[in-house]
Amino acid sequence: MEKDFKGLADQYKTALLDDVLPFWERHAIDWEQGGYFTCLDRAGKVYDTDKFIWLQNRQVWLFSMLCNQFEKRENWLNIAANGANFLAKHGRDADGNWYFALDRAGNPLVQPYNIFSDCFAAMAFSKYALASGEDWAKDVALQAYNNVLRRKDNPKGHYNKTYPGTRPLKSLAVPMILANLSLEMEWLLPSDQLEDILSATVQEVMGAFLDRDRGLMYENVAPDGSHVDCFEGRLINPGHGIEAMWFIMDIANRHNDTATIHQAVDVVLNILNFAWDAEYGGLYYFMDAEGHPPHQLEWDQKLWWVHLESLVALAMGYRLTGREACWEWYQKLHDYAWSHFADPEYGEWFGYLDRRGEVLLNLKGGKWKGCFHVPRALYLCWQQFEALEQKSC
Amino acid sequence: MEKDFKGLADQYKTALLDDVLPFWERHAIDWEQGGYFTCLDRAGKVYDTDKFIWLQNRQVWLFSMLCNQFEKRENWLNIAANGANFLAKHGRDADGNWYFALDRAGNPLVQPYNIFSDCFAAMAFSKYALASGEDWAKDVALQAYNNVLRRKDNPKGHYNKTYPGTRPLKSLAVPMILANLSLEMEWLLPSDQLEDILSATVQEVMGAFLDRDRGLMYENVAPDGSHVDCFEGRLINPGHGIEAMWFIMDIANRHNDTATIHQAVDVVLNILNFAWDAEYGGLYYFMDAEGHPPHQLEWDQKLWWVHLESLVALAMGYRLTGREACWEWYQKLHDYAWSHFADPEYGEWFGYLDRRGEVLLNLKGGKWKGCFHVPRALYLCWQQFEALEQKSC
Numbered sequence: 001m002e003k004d005f006k007g008l009a010d011q012y013k014t015a016l017l018d019d020v021l022p023f024w025e026r027h028a029i030d031w032e033q034g035g036y037f038t039c040l041d042r043a044g045k046v047y048d049t050d051k052f053i054w055l056q057n058r059q060v061w062l063f064s065m066l067c068n069q070f071e072k073r074e075n076w077l078n079i080a081a082n083g084a085n086f087l088a089k090h091g092r093d094a095d096g097n098w099y100f101a102l103d104r105a106g107n108p109l110v111q112p113y114n115i116f117s118d119c120f121a122a123m124a125f126s127k128y129a130l131a132s133g134e135d136w137a138k139d140v141a142l143q144a145y146n147n148v149l150r151r152k153d154n155p156k157g158h159y160n161k162t163y164p165g166t167r168p169l170k171s172l173a174v175p176m177i178l179a180n181l182s183l184e185m186e187w188l189l190p191s192d193q194l195e196d197i198l199s200a201t202v203q204e205v206m207g208a209f210l211d212r213d214r215g216l217m218y219e220n221v222a223p224d225g226s227h228v229d230c231f232e233g234r235l236i237n238p239g240h241g242i243e244a245m246w247f248i249m250d251i252a253n254r255h256n257d258t259a260t261i262h263q264a265v266d267v268v269l270n271i272l273n274f275a276w277d278a279e280y281g282g283l284y285y286f287m288d289a290e291g292h293p294p295h296q297l298e299w300d301q302k303l304w305w306v307h308l309e310s311l312v313a314l315a316m317g318y319r320l321t322g323r324e325a326c327w328e329w330y331q332k333l334h335d336y337a338w339s340h341f342a343d344p345e346y347g348e349w350f351g352y353l354d355r356r357g358e359v360l361l362n363l364k365g366g367k368w369k370g371c372f373h374v375p376r377a378l379y380l381c382w383q384q385f386e387a388l389e390q391k392s393c
Numbered sequence: 394m395e396k397d398f399k400g401l402a403d404q405y406k407t408a409l410l411d412d413v414l415p416f417w418e419r420h421a422i423d424w425e426q427g428g429y430f431t432c433l434d435r436a437g438k439v440y441d442t443d444k445f446i447w448l449q450n451r452q453v454w455l456f457s458m459l460c461n462q463f464e465k466r467e468n469w470l471n472i473a474a475n476g477a478n479f480l481a482k483h484g485r486d487a488d489g490n491w492y493f494a495l496d497r498a499g500n501p502l503v504q505p506y507n508i509f510s511d512c513f514a515a516m517a518f519s520k521y522a523l524a525s526g527e528d529w530a531k532d533v534a535l536q537a538y539n540n541v542l543r544r545k546d547n548p549k550g551h552y553n554k555t556y557p558g559t560r561p562l563k564s565l566a567v568p569m570i571l572a573n574l575s576l577e578m579e580w581l582l583p584s585d586q587l588e589d590i591l592s593a594t595v596q597e598v599m600g601a602f603l604d605r606d607r608g609l610m611y612e613n614v615a616p617d618g619s620h621v622d623c624f625e626g627r628l629i630n631p632g633h634g635i636e637a638m639w640f641i642m643d644i645a646n647r648h649n650d651t652a653t654i655h656q657a658v659d660v661v662l663n664i665l666n667f668a669w670d671a672e673y674g675g676l677y678y679f680m681d682a683e684g685h686p687p688h689q690l691e692w693d694q695k696l697w698w699v700h701l702e703s704l705v706a707l708a709m710g711y712r713l714t715g716r717e718a719c720w721e722w723y724q725k726l727h728d729y730a731w732s733h734f735a736d737p738e739y740g741e742w743f744g745y746l747d748r749r750g751e752v753l754l755n756l757k758g759g760k761w762k763g764c765f766h767v768p769r770a771l772y773l774c775w776q777q778f779e780a781l782e783q784k785s786c
Contacts, residue, residue: 039685047685050623100554108556158551161493163501230443231760292432292440293754295761297691297745300753352690355747360693361686367624368688 001331005389012382015342016375021066023348023364024371028059029079033105034086038370042362043346049104053091055370057098057120060084061184062375064127070379077131084128088140091121096143113159118147119177123184130187138188145185152178169220169232175204176244179251198251202260205248215270216289217241231295236287238275239306242268246313249320265317265326272310272329280356281336283307301360302353304369307337308377315384319391349374394724398782405775408735409768414459416741416757417764421452422472426498427479431763435755436739442497446484448763450491450513453477454577455768457520463772470524477521481533484514489536506552511540512570516577523580531581538578545571562613562625568597569637572644591644595653598641608663609682610634624688629680631668632699635661639706642713658710658719665703665722673749674729676700694753695746697762700730701770708777712784742767 027044028036038055039048060083063076090106091098097112098121112118122144129137152174154160162169179201182194208225209218219235222228245264252260275283282302288294310333318326340357341349343364351369352361363369420437421429431448432441456473460466483499484491490505491514505511515537522530545567547553555562572594575587601618602611612628615621638657645653668676675695681687703726711719733750734742736757744762745754756762 041686047683048622048624099556103559107559109559111554111556113554159554161504161506161552163492163504166496166500166502229441231441290440293434293756293759295759297694297753300747301690354693360690363686366686366688 001334003327005385005392009382009385009389012378012385016378016382019347020349020375020378024059024375025075025079028365028371029082030086030104031082034089035083035102035104035106036371038365039367040363040365042343042350042364044348044364047363048366050109050367051086051102051104051106052367052370053087053098053100053102053117054120055365055368055372056083056087056091056102057117057124058370058372060087060124061120061127062371064124064131065376066379067131068127072131080128080131084125084132084137087121087124088136091117097147098144111159113156115148115151115155116173116177118144118151119181122148122181126185126188141185142188145181145188148178148181167228167230168223169228170208170223172205172209172217172219172240172244175201175209176240176247179205180247183250198254202248202251202257205244206260206263209244210267211289214289215267216274217244217267217271218289227289229290231288234289234292235294236271236274236289237285238271238283238287239285239303239309241271242306242313243309245271246309246316249313249316253320261317261320262323265321265323268310268313268317269325269329272333276332277302277355282340282353282355282357283310300355302340302355302357304341304349304351305373307333307341308349308373311337312377312380312384315381315388319384319388394727396720398778398785402775402778402782405771405778409771409775412740413742413768413771417452417768418468418472421758421764422475423479423497424475427482428476428495428497428499429764431758432760433756433758435736435743435757437741437757440756441759443502443760444479444495444497444499445760445763446480446491446493446495446510447513448758448761448765449476449480449484449495450510450517451763451765453480453517454513454520455764457517457524458769459772460524461520465524473521473524477518477525477527477530480514480517481529484510490540491537504552506549508541508544508548509566509570511537511544512574515541515574519578519581534578535581538574538581541571541574560621560623561616562621563601563616565598565602565610565612565633565637568594568602569633569640572598573640576643591647595641595644595650598637599653599656602637603660604682607682608660609667610637610660610664611682620682622683624681627682627685628687629664629667629682630678631664631676631680632678632696632702634664635699635706636702638664639702639709642706642709646713654710654713655716658714658716661703661706661710662718662722665726669725670695670748675733675746675748675750676703693748695733695748695750697734697742697744698766700726700734701742701766704730705770705773705777708774708781712777712781 027040030037035051035056036059037046041047060080063080067076090102093112098117099108099112100110100117103109122141125137125141129141179198182197186194208221216236219237220232227233245268248264249261283306285301285303286294286296286299314326314330343350348364350359354360420433423430428444428449429452430439434440453473453476456469460469483495486505491510492501492505493503493510496502515534518530518534522534572591575590579587601614612630613625620626638661641657642654676699678694678696679687679689679692707719707723736743741757743752747753
């Protein structure tokens with residue numbers, strides 16, 4: 001592959017603006033009852049109307065973000081508003097905690113059993129407030145943000161099944177989501193609060209969760225950062241580790257911290273080496289650090305978001321460091337992702353392939369795949385290559 | 394395949410007594426700290442020492458059951474005692490509810506978040522009390538049984554994430570486990586209580602969960618038995634439906650209820666037709682009744698217990714009805730199961746194959762596969778074919 005940054009920027013921009021966004025605009029908006037449909041078959045036909053809060057909020061975020069960062073299109077703002085109004089009305093319980101799922105009309109189906117719904121709500125309403133200028137949306141964002149801060153030390157509350165004390169573990173997801181979220185809330189937070197959170201996150205992630213010997217990111221470690229020999233303690237989630245690394249690069253870049261950027265790139269390359277399926281191509285979904293059988297039966301499947309986050313991490317890593325290893329891996333991932341996940345026939349990307357790269361679920365959206373990872377990664381890759389193109393001019 | 398019932402009975406008996414039981418006897422017993430190891434690799438080497446209560450109790454049950462129903466071998470009773478003593482000491486919280494998982498030493502890891510741990514405890518300690526003559530084991534069994542009765546209308550207690558009222562569903566698992574459990578407790582229960590539960594179960598399962606038009610067993614239905622168009626409401630779990638049908642045949646046979654036996658056989662055949670993978674063979678793990686993508690990513694995998702329960706259902710269906718369709722399906726399942734799951738090289742059976750029938754997890758036991766479905770099914774198939782052989786003499 002030639003280093004045709006302009007061509008790549010165009011490829012991502014076209015895919016985003018002419019394929020992926022129109023797919024969701026056409027099929028996913030519930031203009032009648034509010035919010036979005038996310039269970040869409042290959043062609044975009046709705047096969048289930050339940051509304052999953054993560055995905056609802058992520059779609060509000062996506063369209064608002066594009067209004068803020070790319071172009072304030074009226075139909076995008078209307079789409080964001082269609083979700084935001086529905087969610088503000090139906091998304092929370094009496095204490096302001098965000099449910100996990102609603103039915104089509106907005107009646108609650110699944111209780112607020114973790115803080116990720118609140119996270120995505122804070123991100124969504126922060127960006128929507130910025131895009132729409134609606135003051136009430138700011139309040140919704142800040143309330144959700146405070147829920148996360150309040151609940152972060154016990155994210156599942158009374159739904160937590162872990163017996164306290166026997167085997168304490170901390171999870172990579174918590175600092176990662178906090179950093180990401182705080183960046184999304186930047187314009188609403190005092191700047192010293194944000195910088196404190198970002199610095200603490202870099203230290204926690206690169207200190208406690210990164211195994212320095214192996215260069216791998218662990219999902220769960222003991223409170224002192226040591227490894228625990230159990231299923232959760234041995235778990236490697238390659239896509240999550242790689243996604244975490246581009247967040248870290250992004251933060252380190254704000255701080256002009258070149259050493260941390262290079263360290264994050266090293267980790268991305270290590271994870272790719274560890275998780276690449278030499279036989280069939282693609283990255284595994286879950287792995288056991290010691291090579292034991294993972295208990296996740298879907299461990300060898302190839303998931304869209306894992307590959308898209310890797311494209312972002314490699315494009316960003318290459319932009320920030322110019323390291324050839326990033327470019328080499330980028331090409332490998334690009335070839336795999338564009339030839340396996342993208343669906344030129346019906347639009348958008350498949351989400352779930354089996355180990356061999358064949359379509360496992362013939363869908364474009366479901367309970368966990370919505371309008372988020374594909375357009376976000378297309379947007380971010382477009383930005384990386386546009387910057388690379390400008391640098392090289 | 395010839396109808397060589399003696400040959401089949403011998404095949405199952407030999408596999409059980411000379412292969413499968415010795416595998417667990419050799420590798421799975423933690424004589425040092427009590428209980429069993431269930432995370433065993435292909436060759437039987439322990440790769441994780443956590444103790445999962447379902448599997449611990451099921452292994453106590455299995456060895457006790459063999460002592461009661463086949464032969465009271467001293468080493469089997471010792472193995473059962475090694476689990477029962479460990480579990481009686483460590484398995485329950487202060488209120489007598491059964492944890493989900495312990496560490497090797499017996500410290501609790503996962504809270505008692507559902508009633509199935511209690512179910513398997515009741516089954517295990519009932520059979521162990523019978524095998525050992527220990528009165529205290531009877532008390533443990535009855536306490537666990539009463540936990541199940543007390544908690545059956547809200548099996549997950551405060552861990553239940555479903556918002557009450559919006560979309561009430563009842564689950565096939567609850568009547569099935571209650572019937573199975575009550576049969577296992579037979580010698581400890583007043584006989585009218587048992588018969589009431591069994592009759593109610595047959596009525597509930599064949600009335601509410603069986604779709605009469607399609608002849609399929611649904612996992613979740615509305616309280617009035619109608620279908621609900623959502624992921625859970627469309628869920629078909631072929632292995633579970635088929636396992637349920639041999640329980641029903643067993644109960645109907647006690648009541649000399651030939652019509653219900655035939656109806657259960659019809660359902661088994663319908664499920665097999667629906668769930669058989671025409672391209673690669675084997676039965677799917679999860680399906681959507683309407684053909685939509687299921688949200689379970691492991692939906693197309695081939696699991697050991699699904700196929701073993703089908704062998705039991707078909708052998709029993711054939712013994713009770715003599716219907717040729719049972720025999721034809723039996724042969725198809727026999728060929729698939731014995732050639733894909735059994736591992737003559739290292740002993741025991743693989744648990745998890747991919748859609749194509751290749752080994753997905755190179756193990757003999759883990760968090761969910763222990764010493765239960767393989768030996769139970771081998772024992773039950775042996776019994777069916779021995780009875781068929783005797784009938785034909």
